[in-house]
Amino acid sequence: MSQERARVVVREYREGDEKAAAEVLNQYAAGFLGAAPVTPELWREQHEVEWRPPTLSRRPDCFRLAEREGVVVGYAVVRLPEGNGSQSAVVQELCVREGEDKEEVAGVLLADAEEMARSRGASAVLLQLCHEDGLVRRLTQVRNYDWLGPGTGVFMATVSDLAGLLDEMREELSARLSASKFGRWQGVLDIRCGEQSARLELVEGRVRVVEAEAAEPSFSVDVSAEALPLLLFGRISVGQVFLQDAMTVRGGDREVALEVLDVLFPQLPMYLPVSQSW
Amino acid sequence: MSEVEVKIEKHDRWTRVFVEEEGRDVSHLNYGPVAFALGPRAPIGMAGIGGVGTNPQYRRRGLARQVFARAMQAMAEEGYSCVGLHTGTDIVAHRLYRRFGFVDIFVHEPAVKVLDPEAFFARGLTGRLSRAAEGAPEFADWRCDLTLQPVEAQAVHLRIESGAAEATPSAARADLTVTALRSILIRLWWGMLTPQFAEAGGFIRWEGEAEHWRRLKALLSLGREVVNEGGEL
Numbered sequence: 001m002s003q004e005r006a007r008v009v010v011r012e013y014r015e016g017d018e019k020a021a022a023e024v025l026n027q028y029a030a031g032f033l034g035a036a037p038v039t040p041e042l043w044r045e046q047h048e049v050e051w052r053p054p055t056l057s058r059r060p061d062c063f064r065l066a067e068r069e070g071v072v073v074g075y076a077v078v079r080l081p082e083g084n085g086s087q088s089a090v091v092q093e094l095c096v097r098e099g100e101d102k103e104e105v106a107g108v109l110l111a112d113a114e115e116m117a118r119s120r121g122a123s124a125v126l127l128q129l130c131h132e133d134g135l136v137r138r139l140t141q142v143r144n145y146d147w148l149g150p151g152t153g154v155f156m157a158t159v160s161d162l163a164g165l166l167d168e169m170r171e172e173l174s175a176r177l178s179a180s181k182f183g184r185w186q187g188v189l190d191i192r193c194g195e196q197s198a199r200l201e202l203v204e205g206r207v208r209v210v211e212a213e214a215a216e217p218s219f220s221v222d223v224s225a226e227a228l229p230l231l232l233f234g235r236i237s238v239g240q241v242f243l244q245d246a247m248t249v250r251g252g253d254r255e256v257a258l259e260v261l262d263v264l265f266p267q268l269p270m271y272l273p274v275s276q277s278w
Numbered sequence: 279m280s281e282v283e284v285k286i287e288k289h290d291r292w293t294r295v296f297v298e299e300e301g302r303d304v305s306h307l308n309y310g311p312v313a314f315a316l317g318p319r320a321p322i323g324m325a326g327i328g329g330v331g332t333n334p335q336y337r338r339r340g341l342a343r344q345v346f347a348r349a350m351q352a353m354a355e356e357g358y359s360c361v362g363l364h365t366g367t368d369i370v371a372h373r374l375y376r377r378f379g380f381v382d383i384f385v386h387e388p389a390v391k392v393l394d395p396e397a398f399f400a401r402g403l404t405g406r407l408s409r410a411a412e413g414a415p416e417f418a419d420w421r422c423d424l425t426l427q428p429v430e431a432q433a434v435h436l437r438i439e440s441g442a443a444e445a446t447p448s449a450a451r452a453d454l455t456v457t458a459l460r461s462i463l464i465r466l467w468w469g470m471l472t473p474q475f476a477e478a479g480g481f482i483r484w485e486g487e488a489e490h491w492r493r494l495k496a497l498l499s500l501g502r503e504v505v506n507e508g509g510e511l
Contacts, residue, residue, distance in 0.1 A: 026318075030318040033315065033316050033317060034384070036313035036314055036321050037315065037318065037321065042313075087397070087398070087401050088390070114393065118394075122393060123392065123394040123395075123397035123398035123401060124390055124391065124392045124393055124394075124398050125390065125391045126388055126389075127388060127389040127390070128386070128388060129389070131386075131387040131389070136389075140389045140391075143391065144391060145390060146389060146390055146391070146392075146460055146461035147387060147388075148387065148388050148389065148390060148461055148464060148465050148468075148470055149387060149461075149465070149470070150385040150386075150387050151385065151386050151387060151470060152366040152367045153364065153366060153385070153386040154365060154366065154372070154382050154383075154384065155363075155364050155382075155384040156362065156363050156364075156365060156372075156375050156380040156381060156382055157360055157362040157363075157383045158360060158361050158378065158379040158380045159359070159360045160350070160353065160354050160358060160359060160360055161354070161358070161359040161360070162359075164323070164357065165322060165359035168322045168323060168359055169316055169320045171319040172316060172317035172318070175317075225379055229360070229381045229383060230381060230383070232316065235383055235384070268317075270383070272386075276312070276313045277364055278310075278312050278326040278364070
């Protein structure tokens with residue numbers, strides 16, 4: 001006879017929870033671009049910003065931790081209407097640990113948020129979560145939410161130092177390369193965008209930025225200024241960039257070049273937690 | 279447009295870039311390091327820009343452009359590999375950012391659950407009516423029994439009277455009945471969609487007196503005018 005699992009219970013934040021919360025965020029956010037990994041100290045700091053309520057010290061009740069058998073398995077941050085004219089509660093974060101039960105945990109946290117909202121007289125619950133997260137999409141479907149389509153809020157970026165950015169990404173690029181069929185591929189790749197350029201050396205699954213020398217690269221790509229941030233930030237696939245004529249490839253086998261680029265710069269979902277906005 | 283002196287002031291975490299006129303800060307922005315990652319092993323050195331603004335009396339003189347140009351130069355000198363900012367696609371600043379090479383990376387998409395439809399729609403209309411009272415007196419004496427019929431949910435009956443809206447149990451004969459998907463009604467109420475667009479695109483149907491529909495459209499358009507006038511620069 002199978003043993004019944006303990007229920008997921010939700011409680012408010014207590015001093016010392018930041019370690020577990022940071023672990024949950026880091027695990028959840030690892031599947032997305034955007035969110036930066038945090039230490040417990042940083043997690044706490046990011047949730048103590050006065051102009052970005054609620055804060056831990058003023059409203060610990062708005063920080064909802066889900067536990068199963070005493071282990072934190074997820075958390076939510078809920079901003080409640082506080083007589084400021086707003087009639088909506090806002091779920092600003094909802095993160096769960098990886099595991100078979102993550103949909104259940106997320107569902108319990110969202111139900112708890114709705115209950116809190118109702119009890120404070122809110123007429124609606126607004127989710128500021130990741131619309132590119134399949135878990136969130138399924139959850140909202142089950143719990144009768146309406147997606148309102150793209151809003152007007154937008155995150156914009158520009159690349160000011162291509163070589164520097166690629167250097168910061170080298171470990172990530174190496175991990176992507178070594179996990180692909182190009183793990184043992186060797187070559188040199190030049191990326192150019194207007195006046196910026198960078199040379200990547202790929203050897204035995206390692207990627208590093210090197211000085212451009214006289215030797216010819218295995219292939220070189222020219223990317224338009226519009227497409228470069230979209231490509232590096234995982235917003236558009238290499239195939240799309242190429243087909244939109246925003247990239248030209250020179251030298252070597254073009255098919256291989258496009259495949260290698262696709263491995264290094266895949267299109268990935270993005271998550272920008274409210275707690276890391278500015 | 280004349281060139282002005284753009285000043286830079288270092289603070290604890292943020293750097294303020296600004297222009298002064300007669301001793302007053304009239305155009306400014308802040309920048310500083312922010313948390314961002316392009317993968318679990320790729321925390322990156324991003325500078326985040328915030329607090330962009332120009333005093334209304336000093337707009338259209340190119341001050342924001344000069345502040346922005348100076349800030350971009352300073353961030354490059356400090357070695358940031360990329361720069362990010364959060365803004366709105368419906369404000370004039372968006373165009374300026376694009377001119378400096380910024381690209382729309384991520385457009386936020388909200389989801390909503392209406393817990394109490396009567397309160398939600400009534401409060402939304404009352405808020406607009408009170409804002410409209412200042413500049414558009416035609417709404418002050420507007421009386422209308424309005425039925426909202428979301429396609430997938432129960433109807434909501436509202437009475438608009440004396441510059442406010444409140445829920446009524448049912449309307450035997452509504453002056454105006456508006457039918458649409460619930461998400462369309464919510465977007466209209468939150469100013470994410472204009473009634474003109476919703477009508478032209480066939481997202482919305484109405485029955486009743488044309489004058490009531492005209493007033494409701496005017497009321498629901500108010501929020502968007504406020505947004506469009508709210509340029510930062």
